[in-house]
Amino acid sequence: MSYAYQISAPGGPEALQRVERGLGAPGPGEIRIRHRAIGLNFIDVYHRTGLYPLPLPHALGMEAAGLVEAVGEGVTHLQPGDRAAYASNPPGAYADVRLMPAQNVCRLPEAITFEEAAASMLKGLTVQYLLRKTLPVQGLQAGDFLLWHAAAGGVGLIACQWAKHLGLKLIATAGSDEKCQLALDHGAAHAINYRREDFVARVKAITEGRGVKVVYDSVGQDTFERSLDCLRPFGLMACFGNASGPVAPIAPGMLAAKGSLYLTRATLFTHLSSRESTQAMADELFEVLANGAVRAPVGRVRPLSEVADAHRELEARATTGSTVLIP
Incomplete structure (x- = not known):
């Protein structure tokens, strides 16, 4: 069994509810990943409020880092035991473990911690496509x-x-x-x-x-x-x-x-439309993180159980840096 925080209808932070669920083996093109750190982003608020509608019910969260537990048929760039990180559709990062498409999941270099990756994958790839492509x-x-x-x-x-x-x-x-x-x-x-x-x-x-x-x-x-x-x-x-x-x-x-x-x-996910473009963008992000040109802006670290309060703080513009949630 695993757990996730999802919404069954658009609403305020109180719409986020913990649900228990069973997970099987990953299907073709999928992985199962156990999260060590999860990123909080404003797109999560847009999903929760319905500004960016989702089929409901749906777990939220677009960014996380952790350990690959299993890989499905056709997945060759990741193996069980790999450190990995992603900023990817579909939403569902607010969970301890999840199944997800492997296309946008990248191996995480040892030089970058799980918390740094969770604070910088979606945000850092956003900066990459803006400053380098837009x-x-x-x-x-x-x-x-x-x-x-x-x-x-x-x-x-x-x-x-x-x-x-x-x-x-x-x-x-x-x-x-x-x-x-x-x-x-x-x-x-x-x-x-x-x-x-x-x-x-x-x-x-x-x-x-x-x-x-x-x-x-x-x-x-x-x-x-x-x-x-x-x-x-x-x-x-x-x-x-x-x-x-x-x-x-x-x-x-x-x-x-x-x-x-x-x-x-502009949107990030247009740029993450292929495995090749995702990896090239992540490689550039990992390079500037590893050489110290960019430091991941880890701000507040909260348990995932406080995700509703984290949303309130983000909407009030009371945060600096990146909030990281720990399952």
């Missing part, structure tokens, strides 16, 4: 400015470090002076407390009126329109989350009026 038409070169909202969260702190490693000047926004300092400590070139500063004016001052080539925004509704004003002509607005709510529809003419801007709504 690029403005003019590209990004060392010395270029970019704007990153919510930079003191788990994704943002990885982005601060990785951007510095690439020679980019990341302008961070966060909701307190303490969070701004955390972003600076992790490699941001500048930090703006959006609760008491006009981030558009500050970005223009920092860039001497030119604006940034790209804005990476997981906040959504609260920051979208003003972020467009931070972009230079031909700049890219890269939306990858909706923490404050979804962005309202816009007229394409707005992009023209603000300088022939580009707009994309």
